[in-house]
Amino acid sequence: MKALAARRHHRAAPVVLLLMALLAVGGVYAAFAPSPAQAATASTADIETGKKLFQANCATCHGPSAEGTDIAPSLVGVGAAAVDFQVSTGRMPMAMDGPQAPAKPPQMNEEQTAALAAYVASLGAGPAIPTDDQVDPTQGDAAEGMALFRTNCAMCHNAVGAGGALSSGKAAPSLMNTSDRNIFQAMETGPGPMPVFNDAVITAEGKRDIIAFLTEQDKGSAGGNPLGGLGPVAEGLWAWVLGLAVMIGGAVWIGAKSS
Amino acid sequence: MSTTASNPKDLKKYTDPKTPAGKAADYLDQRTSIGVAVKEFARKVFPDHWSFMLGEIALFSFVVLLITGVFLALFFQPSMALVRWEGDLPQLHGQLMSAAFASTLDLSFEVRGGLLMRQIHHWSALIFMASIVVHMLRVFFTGAFRKPRELNWLVGMTLMILGLAAGFSGYSLPDDVLSGNGLRITDGVVKSIPIIGSYMSYFIFGGEFPGEHIVARLFTVHILLVPGLILALIGLHLFLMVLHKHTQYPGGGRTDKNVVGFPAFPVYVAKMGGNFFFIFGVLALMGATLSINSVWNYGPYDPSPVSAGAQPDWYMLFLEGSLRLMPGQAEIVTWGDFTLSLNVLIPAVVIPGLLFTFLLAYPFLEAKVTGDRREHHVLDRPRNVPVRTGLGVAFLTAFVILALAGSNDLIATHFHLSINAITWVFRVLLFVGPWFTFQVTKRICLGLQRKDRELVLHGHESGRIVRFASGEYVEVHTPLSDQERWLRVNYEATRPLELAPAADARGVKRKGYASEKRWHQLSRFFYEDRVEPVTPTELAAAHTTHDALAAADERGGELATASSHSADLER
Amino acid sequence: MSDSKTPSTEIGPVDGSELATTDRFADPGVPEHKPRLTDTDPKAAARSERIVTILFVLSVLGTIGSLVAYFAVRPDGTVPGVRASTLWLGVTLAISLLGIGFAAIHWAKSLMSNREYVDERHPIPSSPEVREVAVVALQQGVEDSGIARRGVLKGAMLGSLALFPLAVAVPLISSVGDDWNVSKFRHTLWRKGMRLATDPDGRPLKAADLTVGSVAHMMPDVSTEVRESGEWISEKAKAVILLVKLDPEDIRSEQRPGSSYDGIVAYSKICTHVGCPVALYDQQTHHLLCPCHQSTFDVADGAKVVFGPAKRPLPQLPISVDDEGYLIAEDDFAEPIGPSYWERLR
Structure with missing residues (x-):
């Protein structure tokens, strides 16, 4: 605390305080935010919210009633599981066209995702979001x-x-x-x-x-650093750039004239 | 450098020893004449250079392979009999697997220090092959394969091929999914061999792939046949090295008739011994901290699964890449409905065949186009043999491109590229790359040689600028020391072979002219472009200019000749 | 002098090559020996000696540490336990080894004499006199044996030496190839009516169970005893298939009756290139990729090759359903599965 007191008048102090406050608020929010299990039961209100979100974020590609277009598939019958997967991993909504939709930070929060999933699930029967037991x-x-x-x-x-x-x-x-x-x-x-x-x-x-x-x-790996779990190519690379390089370094040291 | 004990009293000390060590030596000498060997080798001189220790890395990692290999062999069971593994690892507990795989798990998870030994063994194998490659590169680029060492080059090549065999047979022993798929690829390659392919597959596997014999067979190959041959050939390799005495880098006082360096005892005993412990230590650290070939992730061999990133160890990657690059259209059906799988034969047999043939034949090829039958014990600086250096780099380029092609799926995921695009790029690069690097390397070598000439003729830049009365500025150069100069002028710029006329004096056509002409063309390819070393006459001429400059400088007067000699000066 | 525009062919003395052979610099000789700090300064030498000693002591500590680690850190068969044991044993072993290594090298470099010596090289070829004696010795030997005069004996000897390896090689080679019946490549376990079972758990599958975009790895439905026998692995190596359910409209290749069922197609999983299991199915493009060498097959178009080193399409297994709706094979494959071999089409 002494160190903190000594630095009380530091110029960065307000910034640090602000950051700490933000962290605290975020922590409190995280603790009390609804978990997906709690939000699993879909209400009519959720479906309505989901429909609005769909119209705003998804309809451009998937069509106004999710029946699909030339560039995106129909979502009738894909189920809540598909929506939850695509949206919670950030794959949907897609940022730009590419060979495949990459995972990125999710654009919607958990409530919005649940509402979207409820809406799409209401369009036709499909796989539901798994329960905690199913994935334990x-x-x-x-x-x-x-x-x-x-x-x-x-x-x-x-x-x-x-x-x-x-x-x-x-x-x-x-x-x-x-x-x-x-x-x-x-x-x-x-x-x-x-x-x-x-x-x-x-x-x-x-x-x-x-x-x-x-x-x-x-x-982890029983043998130590797993080297990315990529197998022989990664191992070969390490053998060259670490093992052999160190040994050649040793040889240079041995061969160098001492002063 | 032998010192003789001329005093008879001193001699008596050696013939009638009193100390325990002396008595032991006397006992041995009376039965083995070991004194002769000690006299011969104790103070034998070896030249010192870091690059001479690359082969040592290979030798010592082989010793580590033997030490750790004995440990592993005591616990490994080379059997494909099915057992149910009751070990503690949750992901494999209670699974049916071969005894080979189960014993690999046991020696990793149950035997104290077992996993450490396994990992040191595998890292040593990777380093063994890598150090053989860099050792070969050193020998190639410095011309150490020239007479009288051509045969030792062949011995070394054979050792490298045996190293590949040792690595491949050992890699397949744990009977896991990854190595099992490697064996299946081997089976596919063997089957592609015309006429006898199917029978060779039966010969290797004792019936249909994978059968129940392959692990036991590979075990015998891996712990008896191949290491036995490697040991014998290492003996021959070192015997020839001692017989020829080691090559040395060019420098003052070093000629083809002598060898300059430190005595074997004590300097090399300490340095080599120390290096062994150093290399073993590095390998132990790698084995302790970096996991390698965690077979429990791949699981016991089953012909159905395969995992992404299915690759062999690095030294076989070039074959993998070669297989990946070849377009499939090359498979053809010949007369009589026989299938000729050129899509497999070319990449798996022809391309490695070409690469190895080039390496095997190169010393003899170069000797022929050089027309040189002398012994060489002083090494070349790579720049002084531009075409050889270029060819070596081109070879290396092809090897690296093939190895990268063998890793194209990892390149695709790590750099977010399309695997199809990468494959096409490598298909083109395999032909363009070596040609390009050959040209660039050759030009760089010639450029470095010219730089050497410049340096010898005009000396180092001193940083001292002198202004003439005419207003011109020049930098004064300090001449090279004798040693510095000698390093740069002590080489031969080999000239192409002279071609005798097609017809002799009487107008009769000579036999063998056509073949001679082809050799002559090849010789011109090697030695047409060259940079001659500076001669004393040239240096003297250059100095005259400098002296004139200096004199003019002293006079402070006008320098009429300055512009005509300006090419000599760095401005 | 080195004008960059002129070709590099002849840079050097213009006076001709005769001069080049004689007009050479003289060898300045071995450079003068320069003493090191440890040669001149006893304090530096003492310091080096101390460092070397400390390194040797460090190695001893490493060895002791490795013994302690061996007895103290017991692997319990779990991943973290084995990792800790490996780490401690390995690091202490490395200290024990590196201590000696660094000590010996530092000793050699700093304290042992670094004065260079010159040894003469001896000519490698034997002298003419030695060669003469050698040739005479050989001639005498040949003379003694009388091999030159006794032609029949020579022939008999060479013949017997040339033939005897057969007595070892023939049994060896012919025994290791089992029955040499390579026609086994042509057949797999699949028979008409045999159910398809999931790999690895061995459940039969109903056609109705599969949704469009599904892929299932299948093998012949055999008893557990067969699956746990030693011979199974070689049969499975030929029989594994990949079952894909497509939208029937997407199938472009002509499907003969009885080869596919309701958009469900079955292809051999063994690559026609060199035999890796081809298994990376992309349900959007219907492409099947081999992870080993990237041969790509179009499942919607008869598993024809669209990229990579394979030439032939994957063989198709004809399938239908039995009375209970389970998927069954209609027949064995029409051609040998897996990589090409010389007599494949015979």
Whole structure:
């Protein structure tokens, strides 16, 4: 505190105070903000709000009643899960046209997302947003999950979910920072180039097992730094730029004339 | 440098030793005449340079491979029998897998220090191949492969190929999905070989891919055949090195007839021994902190899955890239409905064949176009042999482009590019890149040689500006020291072979003229562009100019000749 | 002098090459030895000695540390436990090794003499006298053996030496290839009526279960005992397929009756290039990409190659449904799956 007192009259003090205040307000808001589980039950009011949001943000491409246009698919029957995935990962609304919609900071808050999802769900039956139980990694079997993951997912998303390339500039994103809910939704709805893995192809328990396997990866690698989980190319690069470079440095030291 | 003990009393000390060490030495010498070897080698002189230690990195990482490999072999089970793994790792607990994969998991997770040894072993393998490559580059660019070392170059090449075999066979042992797909690619390449391909596949796998034998077979290859051959050839490689005595870089007092450097004992014993511990230490640090080939992420081999980023270890990447770049249209069906998979044969057999043939044949090719049968023990500065240096860089460019092509999916994701576009760029670059780097390197070498000439003729820039009475400013240059000059003038600018006329004096056409003419053309390609070293006469001529300048400077008078000599001066 | 416009062909003495061979600088000899700080200053030498000693002691501490780490940090089979054990053992081992390494090198560099010596090189070829004796020795040996005179004996010897490797090579080579029946490449486990089961959990799948845009990795529906037998892996390596449900309107290739069912198509998962599992399906473009070498197949157009090193389309497995609505195979593949080989079409 002494140090703080000594700096009380520092010029930056007001800025720091302002930042602290903002952080405090943000923290309080975060603590009391409605969680998606609480907002799961859709009311008529939500649907109305969602419709307005849709008209303002989505209708340009998806059509005024979400029936689809030449540039964007119909959203009738895609379900709340698809909307929640696309909007909460920031993929929709799209910023600009490209090979695929990239993830970015979400443009809508959780309430708005829930309202949009409720509206689209009201247009036709589709996959619902999964419950917390459905995506709970502690209830899944990581071994079953790994077996499913490596047959169905690893070829695009890499063995540990680090992501990988698809053709023509598309890419399967890294799953390392994707929420359990979004992983479930992606499998169920098949966003963008990704195929659909409905409950017949990978059962709901299977999906939870996959989430459990991915959660295991949070423990990191038993061998130390995982080098991005990218495999032999990354390892080769490290062997050259770190290992061999240090050894050549050693050789230069050994060979240098001492003064 | 041998010092003889001329005093008979001193000699007696050696023939009738009293100390325990002396007695032990006497015991040994009476049975092995080891004294001769000690006399010969203890104070043998080796030249010192950091680049002479690149091969040492390879040697010592091989020793580390042997040490850690023995550890691993004690715990690894080379069997494809299916077992259910009951270890603690949640993602594989209770899964059915081969004993090879299960024992790899056990030695990583249950054996104390097992994972450390595995990781040191794998890092050492990557460094082993990398150091072989840089060692070869050093030998190539400095011309150390010239007579009498051509055969040792071949031994080294064979060692490199054996290194590839050792790496590949070891990489496949844990029987995981990644290496299993590597084996499947190998199977596909083998099947593409005309006529005998299918049978070779059966020969390797003991039936259809993958069968139940391949891990045990690769194990024998990996721990017996290949390391045995590598050890024997390392012995031959080092024996020839000692026999030839090491090459040395050019410099004052260093000729093809002597070797200048430090004695083996104690300087090199300490430096080499220290280097071994240093290299082992770095490898231990890498094994301790950087995970490598975490097979539990890939899972036990199953022919159905594959993961993104499916690549071999770096030294096989060029083959992977070569396979990726080849367009598929090359597969053809020949007469009699036989399939000729040129889309696989060209990238997997022809291209590596060309690369290795170039390396194998180069020393003999260069000797032929140089028309040189002398021994060479003083190394070339790369700039003084522009075409060789250019060819080496072109070769390296092709190798790097192929390796990058083998990583094109990672390039695509990390730089947000289209994989199809990258593939096309590399297809073009594979042909244009080496040509371009050859031209650029050759020009840079010639430019550096000219810079050397300038430096020898006119000395260093001193930073002292002198103004003449005429108003002209010149910078005074300080001449090079004898050592500095010697480094820059002590080389031969080889000239192309002379071609004897097609017909002899009596007008009879000579036999073999056409082939001679082709060699002569190749020789011209090598040595047409060259920069001759400065001669004393030229230097004297340059000095006359300088002296005139200096004299004029002293007189402070007008310098009539200044403009005509201005080319000599840095203005 | 080096005018950049003139070609570099002949830069050098204009007087001709005769001069160039004689007109050379003289070798200035080995540069004079310059003493180091440790050679002249006893204090610097003592300091170096101290550093070397400390480094050796550090190595001893590292060794002790590694023993402590071995007994104290036990891996418990979990990821963090193994990581800690690996880290501690490795770092202490590295200290133990690097201590010795740095000490020895520093000792050599700072305290051992760095005076350069000159050794003469001896000619590598043996002297003419030695060669003569060698040739005579060989001639005498040949003479003694009488091989030149005894032609039949020579032939018999060479013949036996040339043939004996066969006695080892033939059993070896012919035994390692199993039954050499390479026609097995042509057939897979698929039979008419065999159900398709999901990989890896082995559930049969109903056609009605699949939605447009779905992809399922399938294998033959066999018993668990078969799936846990040693031979299964080689059969699975040929039989795995990829099942894709398309909008029937999107299918451009002609589908013979009984080859696809209600927009559901099944293709071999094994690449026709060198045999990687082709599995990256893009439901927007219907392209199937191989992650190994990027061969791209168009599932909507008979799995024809649209990019990359493969030439042939993926073989299609004809499918339909049984009475209960489960997907079944109609037949085996019409052609060998996987990479091309010489006698593939015979």
